[in-house]
Amino acid sequence: MKAITTSFAMLAAASLAACASMAGGASCDRTCLGGQLDGYLAAIKAHDMARAQFAPDFRATENGVTIAKGDGVARSITALGEIQRRYFDPVTGQAAYLGLVQEGDTTALTAIRIRVENGKISESETFIARKGDTLFSPDGFKADPPRQNQALSASDRTPRAQMIAAANSYFEGLQRHDGSIVPKISGCNRLENGTKVTNRPPRAAPEAAPNVSAAQAAVEFGATDCTSGLDRMTQISGVAHRRFPLVDEEQGTVMGVGLFLRPPGQTGNFAKRNLLTEFFDIKGGKVAGIYAVMRYLEADAPDGTGWN
Numbered sequence: 001m002k003a004i005t006t007s008f009a010m011l012a013a014a015s016l017a018a019c020a021s022m023a024g025g026a027s028c029d030r031t032c033l034g035g036q037l038d039g040y041l042a043a044i045k046a047h048d049m050a051r052a053q054f055a056p057d058f059r060a061t062e063n064g065v066t067i068a069k070g071d072g073v074a075r076s077i078t079a080l081g082e083i084q085r086r087y088f089d090p091v092t093g094q095a096a097y098l099g100l101v102q103e104g105d106t107t108a109l110t111a112i113r114i115r116v117e118n119g120k121i122s123e124s125e126t127f128i129a130r131k132g133d134t135l136f137s138p139d140g141f142k143a144d145p146p147r148q149n150q151a152l153s154a155s156d157r158t159p160r161a162q163m164i165a166a167a168n169s170y171f172e173g174l175q176r177h178d179g180s181i182v183p184k185i186s187g188c189n190r191l192e193n194g195t196k197v198t199n200r201p202p203r204a205a206p207e208a209a210p211n212v213s214a215a216q217a218a219v220e221f222g223a224t225d226c227t228s229g230l231d232r233m234t235q236i237s238g239v240a241h242r243r244f245p246l247v248d249e250e251q252g253t254v255m256g257v258g259l260f261l262r263p264p265g266q267t268g269n270f271a272k273r274n275l276l277t278e279f280f281d282i283k284g285g286k287v288a289g290i291y292a293v294m295r296y297l298e299a300d301a302p303d304g305t306g307w308n
Contacts, residue, residue, distance in 0.1 A: 033088040037095040055122040061306035087248040107138045111293040127293040129193040141194035167254040167280040171239040179227035183286045188226035190290040235270040237263040254280040272296040
């Protein structure tokens with residue numbers, strides 16, 4: 001085990017060194033981004049930010065709020081969890097982790113994005129869901145995880161602009177209440193904080209979703225696939241501050257960020273704005289799965305996602 005750990009550390013160090021050698025504006029390829037992401041995750045787990053390489057103007061947010069370097073998950077995460085996925089975008093110099101983490105004896109679900117510029121990490125954006133958050137289910141995430149990290153076949157790959165358009169069509173479908181505009185693969189799943197809300201018989205909301213009426217539950221938690229029921233999701237009036245910071249063309253994944261707005265008259269959590277990131281699995285130009293890490297915001301929370 002020690003030999004494996006040592007080899008992994010040497011590989012990460014070599015990757016970081018290769019990335020650092022690209023300073024001066026050259027791009028950071030997938031190997032470089034992988035080394036930087038692993039270095040950042042190692043620094044967080046060790047609670048020692050000196051283990052990663054940071055730009056002088058490094059900026060970090062957690063659930064939409066700016067935090068100081070070394071705060072937030074850099075103090076709480078102690079290990080990576082059973083399900084781990086990594087995504088890379090050499091075009092924009094960004095990498096992301098989506099998966100479970102340990103905070104001592106408790107499990108959380110997180111999405112962490114970093115940007116690498118001139119061989120150093122200039123941005124970190126974290127979304128984290130914990131026990132007590134709506135729909136939080138690490139067991140559900142384990143049961144229906146995103147597909148394994150691997151390159152898509154040439155026939156399943158999609159041009160970058162088309163990938164973004166497919167992901168944005170889901171946000172647009174929510175805003176227009178029209179699922180027909182979303183290109184999808186039949187039977188696609190959607191998981192929210194680990195809970196699968198698709199391809200299941202209509203029923204009451206899970207215990208993890210308090211203050212949800214029976215009528216709302218029939219729509220939100222009884223859909224047949226990742227786009228059905230959008231015409232009835234009137235608890236969402238718009239998707240603001242949309243952006244798509246990472247597009248992994250090789251693996252077919254788009255990271256989208258947005259803020260769900262609510263119309264007047266909603267109650268419980270559906271009266272609160274919803275800050276989230278969603279990872280869209282795209283195959284052949286169609287949405288094959290959606291995996292969200294989200295948090296319902298209080299009324300006095302900032303109007304934005306932390307980066308707009």
